[in-house]
Amino acid sequence: MPLALAAAVSVAATACSSSSPSGGSTGASPGQDAKNAAKVASSVTDYNPQPYENIKDGGTYTTAGTFDEQGNPFNVNGTLNALRVWSWYNADAITYSPTGEVQYNPDYYSDVKVSVEGGDQKVVITLNPKAVFNDGTPIDWRAIEATWKANNGSDKEYAASSTDGYDRITSVTRGADDKQAVIAFKGVNASWSALFTTFLHPQAATVDNFNKAYVKTAHPEWGTGPYTVGTWDDHSGNITFVRNPTWWGRPGKLDKRVYVNLESAASINAFKNGELDYAPVGTAENLKQVKTVKDAEIRSGGSPFEYSLYLNTKSPLLGDVQVRKAVQESIDRAQIAKIRFQGLDYTEPLPGSSVLYSFQQGYRDNVASVLKYDPEQARKTLDAAGWQPGADGIRAKDGKQLAIGYTLLGDGPIEKATAGAFTAMLKAVGVKVDVNKVSENDFSKVLSDRRFDLFISGNRSTDPFGARYLCDFYCSDRDSNITGAGTPELDKEIRATGEIADLGQQIAAVNEVEQKALQQYSLLPLYSGPSTYGIRKGLANVGAAIFYSPLPETVGWQK
Structure with missing residues (x-):
């Protein structure tokens, strides 16, 4: 869904700050199969799944978090944090099981029928007759229509995160009555559910409100659900x-x-002081500290995250594809992963795709098909591009030194160690790296203004249909493609994969095209890592759950 890429360009580049504070369907604890979990990007879940009837009435659930600059998760500047906050006072109409099965919420969608006639798909959503927004406006077909219109790309004034899928809808019309929405597609879209997991109040879907109304503020009157805003300070x-x-x-x-x-x-x-009920654990030191907390437990499992190194192709030196290729050939991803996972008793294969995880059907290691760690080859690549080593070992060309920046977000020891590793790896082939430290609060500006040469950022997949996000990563005309790479010819090939109705065939085509996209050497997948949390004992439906997010009313304290 569009929220996936909002998250894709919004996760802070540290394991600590990127983990989702909610999770859960059924699954095994990693303690039951820790050895197997370490072999692959883990598909294990661990979140104390409990049915609604087993949750106590009352209590408070407190975590670290706040609102971001842009609170509309459909907006291109929306963040993963914005999505988390949004889901507590807006519709959660469709969720997914940990492994990606679609789950309709009957409080919003009473019935859903999907059919194909003449090669074109039709989806009929019957909305719950009781469903209303908090201001009394009925939740009806107009909300579905408004969400489509704001995100389909026909009006360029909307700063939409992703138009993919919405742009294949030919109409959203009234069905048997106002409480029925008829969605007509051109062709077939097997991942259509990702488009309407939540929706906008029609008033929130005007251009001005879509782009500006949620900036540093909430609109509970346009929201709905079991919870609403009490205080927004x-x-x-x-x-x-x-x-x-x-x-x-x-x-x-x-x-x-x-x-x-x-x-x-x-x-x-x-968390140690009892002020929080949940804390993401991203380092061995944090894990050690959390283990000593009374009445707490560690929950750890698979992660729908992936962190990548982004190379800004609009930077003067990185505009040369050969320089970018040499940079990527110089990076020992296994060493970076070792730094990130030190002390966590966790290993995984190096990620090979930006859109699929190794535990998903159809996954292929596309990175390995186009790139390998080879510093000697990196030197040859730079030699051929005319960059010659100077007396200090740093290469130069036309009187200009090959010096590029690495933007360091925050000042944690792992982040510093990662920056140091990049610096050493690139120095070995004659590239100077200048580390530029910025505050975590500047994250959105770093991306939106492209204030970086090299930068690590993470993507959290909010649905299992990763293949449909290929354009958001690699199309040259997408704001969400923060590297600025791409060509009109490649854009055409990428978009053609969206025309394939069969998911298996689509994924196969996406793998082929992604290999071409990776040869622009603008994005390098680095690691996923585990989802590990310190959580108060008794907190139900919170933890590591991959693609699943619990309905807000099911989160609470176990009886």
């Missing part, structure tokens, strides 16, 4: 959600859901 950054009196479905079990604005480095101490 634009001074402290703290947020509290409370039960929604207009909600028609199962009431939320919690009295309050609280986000406390803390830097990621402070969340472990807050």
